[in-house]
Amino acid sequence: MTDDRRTGYDGTGEGAITPDGCAVEVWSRLPAGNAPDVIEAAVPPGAHILELGCGVGRMTHPLTDRGFTVTAVDESAEMLARVRGDVRTVHSPIEQLDLGERFDVVMLASFLVHAGDVTVRQGLLETCRRHVAEDGCVLVQREGEDWHLTVPRETAIGPGAWSRLVSATPVGDGVNSVRCEYEFPDGVWTQTFLSRPLSTEVFEQALAEAGLTVEHYLTEDRTWVRARPSERVPAQASEQAGERASE
Template sequence: MTDERREGYDGTGPGAITPDGCAVEMYERLPIRDEVEVIAGAVPPGASLLELGCGVGRMTHPLVEQGFRVTAVDESARMLERIRGARTALSPIERLDLDERFDVVLLASFLVHAGSLAVRRGLLETCRRHVAPDGCVLVQREGEDWQTNVPRERAIGESGLVRVESATPLGNGVNRVHVVYEFPDARWTQTFPSRPMDRPEFERSLAEAGLTVDSYLTEDRTWVRARPTAA
């Protein structure tokens, strides 16, 4: 069972596969790490929060439990079927227009590294369009060596393993990243185009969308809080 794929994206394995190659069943197995702790520590308690690319709700559900008023967005109806306790919206992120503003807009999962520059601009413009004038945008970036330190792997819970097998240059600054997820009873793969960005390029891309870095929230600078640029 698959949704229509985005160009350059692929995924294999049991169950539904989303347009960007994500396996719904596999994402239901991924544990939460420190993401919610970082988010909750950077924004006001009980804030209204627009989560762009919510997936099956790995971050959505603990954010709701902490009292945030979450609107969860994804382009896959199969992902949104798993969301509980939050308002949902089915849409590609870069085309989203809810005609409302939020205290916090969240763009996690390295989505800002989209291979297409047009998509990246669309993602950040969506963030800017939906953030309140006194609100903030939280962005999760790749680590500095995320696409050069390959192959590498880490454990998923007690029995799973995720392995970034390769990041093969496609040209024009884009790599084709291949990731494997292995569990005792199932194996999934995801392949997608990704554009590495150093800190100056990342900050320029924010500026083009009318956003300015307020602070880097983690020592490795993978989590960033940005605010609308003052007129």
């Protein structure tokens, strides 16, 4: 277990736990779902993808299998050790990343855009903008609009295996402390993390502050979004958006 856990983030269970409370073993078992299909349909064939927060390669591997070139970034060395095949891996916090390169596609999945700290959220989006080609795109995965409201709930993730959203408790400043549980036949893992629900307006404004414009919501539930590079919003508008986000 790591000893550099972020405040408000925790995890339990066998094996390594990352700074944001993720159990490496759990993420090695979670299915990718339809995400690879959504991504493949939204970007050019064979595109070079910068995957921010790749984890163990849950989406990296199906994307490389489909002919994409992936540069996979994660702050956890234990996660990156599980990425296999001919994949370039980079060990770094996302908000500090500066490869000096541009990519056809930059991907920010796993609800990372909902970081509890607004400064961290903007750092993540600015990393996306810094690395996307001017004719490229950024794919962002959002939480469902009722994600914090329909609690508790559970989802089957395999034979005898369940993912449960146990609670989403307000802790102030528009942030919830979220507790998840993952049950498998051979063990139970938990994760606690901070998440800031974002209305569509605040989400799109956050992208605009980083120099990105929403082009298209890719799924019916609006959880996957394709954005394009744009000009940043004026400083005054950015400050007003920050005030709305913290309400």
